[in-house]
Amino acid sequence: MMKTFNAWLKTIIFYEILIGMKATLGHLLRYKPITLQYPHEKRTLPDSYRGMLALLRYDDGTEKCVGCDLCEAACPSRVIKVISAEVPGEPTKRYSKEYYMDMTRCLFCGLCVDACPVDALGMTREYEWAVYDKRQLRLNKQQLLAIGDRSFPVREKRLELQHPNVAFFNVAFRQMPPKEG
């Protein structure tokens, strides 16, 4: 009896609505916006942020890419196109003669970076890549290297202890945990 009376009372004084209005008024009085005024202030990105892709160089300025095509194979959206060629005068070494990325299709999964045996690909923290013409998003090797140059000013040392033909294997294994014993 008391219970039904209380329920009835709550109905006629709009109890639930008043609770909700109290909540909204509380937010108004304790105004603490979570908005970031984007173009004026930008959030700090995490270290592992997966932004624009870039091609990297060694500290002596040579390209890391050995033209192995593994990134092209790993890419789920077929963003990457590599045209591989021999390094002129060094028949055992290869490099990417041409390297294209169609960033309109890229979904920033990072599989190409994982697939690269010589760590020639990197993901930068650039994300402001809105353009008026989407053809500008088809990047060639020079553009990708330029992105890498401005995003990774500290370059990796070229490994010298190994024979240059097998250097990239060691680079790949370096990320593995060290063997026990």
Place this chain on the structure above:
Amino acid sequence: MAEVGLKLAFSLAQIAVVMGIVLLTVMVLTLAERKVLGWMQDRMGPMEVGPYGILQPIADGLKLFFKEDIIPAGANKFLFSLAPILSLVPALIGFAVVPFGPSRTVELFGYQFQPFVISDINIGILYILAFTSIGAYGVILGGWASNSKYSLLGGLRSAAQVISYELNVGLAIVGVLLLAGSLSLVKITEAQAGGFWHWYVFAFPFPQIFAFVVYVISAVAETNRVPFDLPEAESELVAGFFTEYSGMRFAFFFLAEYANMILVSCIAAALFLGGWNAPYPGTLLPENLAWIEGVVWFAAKVYFFLFLFFWLRATLPRLRYDQLMRFGWKVMLPIALGNILVTSIAAYLFPKG
């Protein structure tokens, strides 16, 4: 002849001032709504145009003014153009009888004028109800003439909603009219002078608190605001009856909505909360400055209601259509009728002074 000319000039000046204030308030409201809504939802609202976004209404106005005015294919051109005007004019014309400040007369060149009300006609509230009903035509015709399914559905919903809730507005007001014994807004407000216990929400012999609640809810429904914004339900009908409108015609509907909000707030303040009367007896300022106090109190009450509109919008979800109709006819209408009955008995048992 001179008298007519002088009266005409004074009336025109009054109309210009009132329209200016109303349109300025609309501008302020468009910004205030977005700001208040933002703050309540932990956002900032518009921030880009001017410091803290205070020039946003001007930017919006300019944008709407220069936008292309499209008449959709297959639309009835005459009605399509007529509907926004039919919607805006009744919303603005109601302000003719709203008293914004104390009813005093000033003598100008030997003639008497009332500065704070454009025309104190003796059927004031009836006049407002009549004209706001015409506003529904604008919505329905606009919805029908657009040749679009969303607009038509929005217009139909609006027709049913406005008609059902206008009835409740009318019936909720009757209690106050019984107590005041007048239809003139000036006389009704004057009858509530002398402290907040004389306001009709709390007044002896029978407080009109139920009528007040019914009026406020119905007013929200009548102006098509959340939670009764079914005619323009964004998530289902794009924008309801003004889906196909753009440019200045869209701006007219927009102005009409906000002008209607101000109008129902003015009526609520004048009828239930004592209009320009302060909640304490008399005035604090000396006699010749008392009008400032009155105008400020009236504005404060109106803005309280406008804030309530925003507050409800930030809080409540939209009603379903059958809920809306059930609420209007089965809950609001009986309460309003019962209020009339009890108020008439109380007014009969305790006749005025």
